[in-house]
Amino acid sequence: MGGEEGNGGGMTKRMWWGSGAARVAPVVVVLLMGAGAVRAAEQTCVFCEIAAGKGAAEASVVYRDERVVAFMDRAPRNPGHVLVVPREHADDALTVPPATLGHLVQVAQRIARAIGRTDLKAEGFNLISNNGKAAGQTVFHLHLHVVPRFAGESATAAAGEPRPVRPAEELAAIAAKIRAALAP
Ligand code: 5GP
Ligand code: ZN
Numbered sequence: 001m002g003g004e005e006g007n008g009g010g011m012t013k014r015m016w017w018g019s020g021a022a023r024v025a026p027v028v029v030v031l032l033m034g035a036g037a038v039r040a041a042e043q044t045c046v047f048c049e050i051a052a053g054k055g056a057a058e059a060s061v062v063y064r065d066e067r068v069v070a071f072m073d074r075a076p077r078n079p080g081h082v083l084v085v086p087r088e089h090a091d092d093a094l095t096v097p098p099a100t101l102g103h104l105v106q107v108a109q110r111i112a113r114a115i116g117r118t119d120l121k122a123e124g125f126n127l128i129s130n131n132g133k134a135a136g137q138t139v140f141h142l143h144l145h146v147v148p149r150f151a152g153e154s155a156t157a158a159a160g161e162p163r164p165v166r167p168a169e170e171l172a173a174i175a176a177k178i179r180a181a182l183a184p
Pocket of ligand 1: 046057071072073074075076083129130136137138139140
C-alpha cells in the first residue's frame with residue numbers, strides 16, 4: 001500500500017512534470033520565435049540600419065552619440081533637411097523613453113544652429129515629427145525632421161508630397177558642411 005502510494009506518487013510527479021513541460025515548451029518556442037521576429041523587424045528597419053552604421057547613408061551622417069544619430073533625408077524637402085533618430089529602435093514619440101526624446105530635441109536644436117552657420121542660408125526651420133500613419137509617418141522608427149526653410153517658398157510644397165531622392169554625393173557634400181559647422 002505504502003509502496004503503491006510511493007509509486008503512484010512518483011508517477012504522478014513524472015506526469016506533472018511531463019504535462020508541465022508539454023505546456024511550457026510551445027510557449028518557450030513562441031517566445032523564441034517572437035524574439036527572432038522582433039530582431040528580424042529591427043534588422044529590416046531602415047533607420048536601425050543607418051543607426052548601426054550600415055549602408056550608403058553613413059556618408060551622410062552629420063552627428064552621432066551614444067543615444068542618437070542624425071543624417072541627411074535622402075529625399076529632402078530643402079537642401080540641408082536632416083533626420084534625428086534614436087539609435088535604439090522606437091516606433092514613435094509615444095514609445096521612446098522620455099529622456100531620449102528630450103535628447104533628440106536638444107540635438108535637433110544644435111543641428112539647426114549648425115545649419116544656420118553654413119552657406120545654405122536657411123532663414124527659418126521646421127522641427128517636426130510625424131507620429132502614426134494618420135499624421136503622415138512613413139518610416140516607423142521615430143525621427144525628428146530638421147527642415148531649413150526659405151522666404152518665398154511655395155506654401156503648396158506641403159510635407160507628405162513625394163520628393164525625389166537626391167544623389168548620394170550631393171547629400172554627402174551637404175552633410176560635410178553641417179559636420180564642419182557642428183565642430184567645436
Ligand atoms: P516621415 O514621413 O515618416 O515623417 O518621414 C520619413 C522620411 O524618411 C522621409 O522624408 C523620407 O524621405 C526619409 N527616408 C525614407 N527612407 C530613407 C532612407 O533609406 N534613407 C534616408 N536617408 N532617408 C529616408
Ligand atoms: Zn528601427
